[in-house]
Amino acid sequence: MELFWFIVLVCMLGIYVVLDGYDFGAGIVHLFFAKDEQERKAVTNAIGPFWDANEVWLIAAGGVLFFAFPTLYASSFSGFYLPLMMVLWFIIFRAVGLELRGQIHNRLWERFWDKAFGIASLCLALFFGAALGNVVRGVNLGMVENGVSTQEAHYFFLPLWNPTFDPLAEHQGIIDWFTILLGLVSVVTLTIHGANWIILKSSSTLNPRLRTIIYRLNYVLLLLVVASALLWHYVKPQALNNLFAHYWLWIFPVMAAVGLFSLFRIRSFKKDGTGFLFSTLFIVGSFGSTVASLFPTMLPSTNQVNPSLTLYNVAAHEYGLSVGLGWFIIAAILVVLYFIIQFRVFKGKLDDVGYGDH
Amino acid sequence: MFAMEDMILYNRLQFAFTITFHYLFPQLTMGLSLMIVYFKWKFLRTNMLHYNDAAKFWMKIFALNFAMGVVTGIPMEFQFGTNWAKFSELTGGIIGQTLAMEGMFSFFLESSFLGMFIFGEKLLGHKLHFVAGLMVFIGSWASGFLIIATHSWMQHPVGYEILENGKFVLNNFKALFDNPWLWPSFLHNQAGSLITSSFFMAAVGAFYLLSGLHKPFGKIFVKSGVIFGFIASVLVAFPTGDMAAKNVVKYQPVTFAAMEGIFETEDGGSEIVLIGQPDMEKKKLDNKIAVPNILSFLTYQRWDAQIKGLNEFDEATHPTNVPALYYSYHIMAGLGTIFIAVMGIAVFLLWRKKLYESNWLLWILMFLIPFPYIANTAGWYTAELGRQPWLVYNLMRMVDGVSPTVSSGNTLFTFLGFIGLYLLLGLLFLMLVIKIIRKGPESQLSLN
Numbered sequence: 001m002e003l004f005w006f007i008v009l010v011c012m013l014g015i016y017v018v019l020d021g022y023d024f025g026a027g028i029v030h031l032f033f034a035k036d037e038q039e040r041k042a043v044t045n046a047i048g049p050f051w052d053a054n055e056v057w058l059i060a061a062g063g064v065l066f067f068a069f070p071t072l073y074a075s076s077f078s079g080f081y082l083p084l085m086m087v088l089w090f091i092i093f094r095a096v097g098l099e100l101r102g103q104i105h106n107r108l109w110e111r112f113w114d115k116a117f118g119i120a121s122l123c124l125a126l127f128f129g130a131a132l133g134n135v136v137r138g139v140n141l142g143m144v145e146n147g148v149s150t151q152e153a154h155y156f157f158l159p160l161w162n163p164t165f166d167p168l169a170e171h172q173g174i175i176d177w178f179t180i181l182l183g184l185v186s187v188v189t190l191t192i193h194g195a196n197w198i199i200l201k202s203s204s205t206l207n208p209r210l211r212t213i214i215y216r217l218n219y220v221l222l223l224l225v226v227a228s229a230l231l232w233h234y235v236k237p238q239a240l241n242n243l244f245a246h247y248w249l250w251i252f253p254v255m256a257a258v259g260l261f262s263l264f265r266i267r268s269f270k271k272d273g274t275g276f277l278f279s280t281l282f283i284v285g286s287f288g289s290t291v292a293s294l295f296p297t298m299l300p301s302t303n304q305v306n307p308s309l310t311l312y313n314v315a316a317h318e319y320g321l322s323v324g325l326g327w328f329i330i331a332a333i334l335v336v337l338y339f340i341i342q343f344r345v346f347k348g349k350l351d352d353v354g355y356g357d358h
Numbered sequence: 359m360f361a362m363e364d365m366i367l368y369n370r371l372q373f374a375f376t377i378t379f380h381y382l383f384p385q386l387t388m389g390l391s392l393m394i395v396y397f398k399w400k401f402l403r404t405n406m407l408h409y410n411d412a413a414k415f416w417m418k419i420f421a422l423n424f425a426m427g428v429v430t431g432i433p434m435e436f437q438f439g440t441n442w443a444k445f446s447e448l449t450g451g452i453i454g455q456t457l458a459m460e461g462m463f464s465f466f467l468e469s470s471f472l473g474m475f476i477f478g479e480k481l482l483g484h485k486l487h488f489v490a491g492l493m494v495f496i497g498s499w500a501s502g503f504l505i506i507a508t509h510s511w512m513q514h515p516v517g518y519e520i521l522e523n524g525k526f527v528l529n530n531f532k533a534l535f536d537n538p539w540l541w542p543s544f545l546h547n548q549a550g551s552l553i554t555s556s557f558f559m560a561a562v563g564a565f566y567l568l569s570g571l572h573k574p575f576g577k578i579f580v581k582s583g584v585i586f587g588f589i590a591s592v593l594v595a596f597p598t599g600d601m602a603a604k605n606v607v608k609y610q611p612v613t614f615a616a617m618e619g620i621f622e623t624e625d626g627g628s629e630i631v632l633i634g635q636p637d638m639e640k641k642k643l644d645n646k647i648a649v650p651n652i653l654s655f656l657t658y659q660r661w662d663a664q665i666k667g668l669n670e671f672d673e674a675t676h677p678t679n680v681p682a683l684y685y686s687y688h689i690m691a692g693l694g695t696i697f698i699a700v701m702g703i704a705v706f707l708l709w710r711k712k713l714y715e716s717n718w719l720l721w722i723l724m725f726l727i728p729f730p731y732i733a734n735t736a737g738w739y740t741a742e743l744g745r746q747p748w749l750v751y752n753l754m755r756m757v758d759g760v761s762p763t764v765s766s767g768n769t770l771f772t773f774l775g776f777i778g779l780y781l782l783l784g785l786l787f788l789m790l791v792i793k794i795i796r797k798g799p800e801s802q803l804s805l806n
Contacts, residue, residue, distance in 0.1 A: 048477075049473040049474075049477050050473070052425075052428065052469045052472065052473065053466070053469040053470050053473065055428070055432075055469075056461070056465040056466055056469045058432075059431075059432060059435055059461050059465055060458070060461035060462055060465060060466065062435050062436070062461070063435065063454070063457050063458035063459075063460065063461035063462065064458050064461070064462075066435075066438065066439065066446065066450050066453075066454040066457055066458060067450065067451070067454025067455050067457065067458035068454070068458075070446055070447055070448075070449075070450020070451055070454055071447050071450075073438075073439045073446055073447075073450060073454075074439055074443035074444065074446040074447035074450065074761075075443065075447070076439070077436065077438075077439025077440045077443060077446070078439060078440055078441075078443035078761035078762070078763055078764050079763060081440050081441075081761070081764045081768060081772075082768065082772075084436055084440055085436075085440065085772045085775065088432060088433045088436055089775060089779055091429065091432060092429045092430070092432075092433075092779060092783070093779075095425065095428070095429045096425075096429065096783065096786070099421075099422070099425045100786060100790065103422075103790050103793070104790075104793070143763065151762055151763055152762065155443070155761075155762050155763045156763060157763035157764060157765075316450060316451035316454065316527075317451050317521075317525070317527040317528065319527065319528055319529055320451045320452070320454075320455060320527065320528040320531075323455075323528070323531040324455060324458070327459055327462070327463075328462065331459070331462035331463050331466075332462070334463070334466070334467070335462065335466045338466055338467065338470035338471070339470065341470070341474075342470045342473065342474065345474050345478055345481055345482065346473070346474075346477075346478075346481075
């Protein structure tokens with residue numbers, strides 16, 4: 001039963017990353033590459049009707065985490081207190097920028113919210129990558145000092161950084177060179193992903209330029225991925241154990257590789273949706289690889305005193321998990337239904353949807 | 359010890375501040391979604407374009423409020439884990455159920471159909487557009503229902519057992535929804551939400567009539583606002599408020615004594631206190647105005663029924679801030695009474711066809727705009743302060759629920775951050791809502 005909810009949670013987070021990922025990416029494109037009002041409009045029109053529903057996946061995934069793995073929810077949310085609060089502030093700022101921008105037609109007003117929206121998107125992409133880095137690297141569970149826990153075995157707290165920025169230090173910070181590297185991977189990945197979405201959902205003058213940008217960024221991404229894979233192995237020498245024990249898990253790294261290399265052909269794709277398909281493949285593949293490498297651990301311990309948090313030692317009680325299955329299946333069917341309806345209503349290009357016009 | 363007290367204080371302040379601010383928005387949108395659906399339905403039945411224009415106008419205000427509700431709502435879900443980790447760890451197996459259900463059942467529903475409702479009128483056609491609006495309404499009320507199911511479990515825990523390690527474990531899922539606390543609280547809250555939206559609508563209508571802007575719409579808004587407002591004001595007191603109060607009497611008698619300001623049990627029936635300030639040192643009310651025996655009658659339908667005073671309960675179980683609880687309750691109940699009176703007069707004048715010319719009442723309607731917000735907030739404070747010192751009534755104390763590793767300095771830092779951010783949000787919101795109101799509904803009639 002725990003395993004079922006683990007899979008549900010991973011799938012929901014994966015869907016969230018793919019969906020809100022293109023929103024963040026679109027924000028970064030908006031910040032750096034959209035040149036005039038028309039192009040910026042194309043970007044916001046492409047995500048306007050969706051971003052809100054996409055963000056629901058984060059809330060719903062949070063709800064499932066709370067309900068199925070309450071100990072992990074309590075431990076990680078209090079331990080990552082500071083970055084989570086900042087994520088909240090950025091999410092608020094970003095949403096406000098997107099929603100309020102069109103309310104007043106004034107150049108200063110529009111420019112300010114454009115930047116707020118873009119910068120918040122950039123920071124969120126960076127933070128979510130760094131968050132993944134923190135989970136991979138693990139934390140000092142129980143806040144062990146000199147071999148003795150100073151807190152209950154599953155609680156911890158991380159400051160934003162420690163002065164050495166060393167992921168292997170005894171007292172870690174949220175930001176170190178490893179987590180920042182994963183943050184950069186996330187920024188570049190999502191920029192490409194967002195650009196692909198815009199190509200799919202608009203027919204603006206931006207599109208041909210975006211294809212070139214994706215092509216160039218893909219080299220940067222390749223470099224970053226190779227670097228982070230090597231350093232990953234340095235931070236977590238046992239990272240590949242699961243994959244060598246179960247060969248079918250290689251499907252995830254292979255998916256990521258196929259997605260990544262196919263994107264080098266972005267300029268010759270005939271259909272506008274092909275690029276988005278491959279960046280989705282890359283994201284799902286890399287996210288899946290990470291989960292496969294950690295399994296069954298959900299939050300590794302970096303000390304010898306307290307065990308890592310695994311899906312088995314943080315789950316809620318059996319009865320609650322089984323009874324949840326009933327309502328979850330009904331809800332999941334409804335969600336799929338809503339998405340089909342939504343995509344049918346808003347199919348095709350959204351150049352005329354007039355997002356933000358009031 | 360001092361640091362521990364600070365830690366609890368900042369955690370409480372941050373949660374109270376963020377949830378108070380958050381609930382300013384859903385209380386409008388839940389009620390307003392119903393009224394928008396009503397306008398859209400009126401349009402479909404009568405084919406009068408004015409109703410469609412009205413629906414579209416209120417949708418703009420709805421969308422702005424909804425966006426504010428969403429962005430201030432996400433921190434609420436996070437804060438269970440970030441600030442109240444111990445509480446989440448021990449009770450997550452139960453309250454996680456209803457909170458996860460809220461995400462899965464209502465947020466997806468609301469967000470999917472809101473997009474269609476706002477952008478899809480042309481794509482969908484009027485009938486499907488009405489359905490999309492209906493879905494948004496259902497989603498937002500389902501959300502309120504599941505949150506109040508969570509709240510009800512904290513007020514009156516059911517369907518659980520406690521393991522040796524202190525964890526609360528669910529053993530009866532159905533009990534969460536059969537909870538006697540749930541339905542009265544939910545209906546009371548939804549009636550309160552309808553008060554906010556209908557009074558808001560009536561106030562905008564009154565503003566249009568008094569200022570001469572958008573007069574035809576002013577009449578529609580005043581009329582609908584007054585009718586909905588009267589029904590909601592009555593419903594919030596009776597039966598829903600009455601039922602909710604009886605739950606408090608039955609399950610939290612010490613809270614009831616504190617709410618009503620009863621320090622001592624009185625033989626021969628209790629008086630109802632209208633005015634008076636609790637003096638916690640002398641255990642009495644200053645300059646009290648009270649009506650004898652009414653409280654006993656309202657509570658038990660007997661003039662001489664005995665109501666237990668605070669003196670009968672162990673001090674460790676007294677609500678932590680009796681005066682704040684007492685004031686919250688009296689503000690809510692006092693405003694509720696005024697609402698019934700004003701809307702009663704307004705409905706009477708509407709029936710006599712004199713309402714639109716009764717400027718004095720239009721002025722009152724216009725200036726009432728903040729008071730439903732105050733009443734709803736005070737009502738929630740009554741429920742939450744009344745539950746103290748417990749997080750889970752009689753089972754888990756508030757001091758045992760905070761995050762063990764988050765220092766008071768870090769909590770104060772984020773609390774200040776929220777104050778700054780929400781101040782900015784509040785200003786922007788006011789600015790934009792005033793702008794939308796001033797611009798008014800766009801009439802398709804005048805364009806043709």
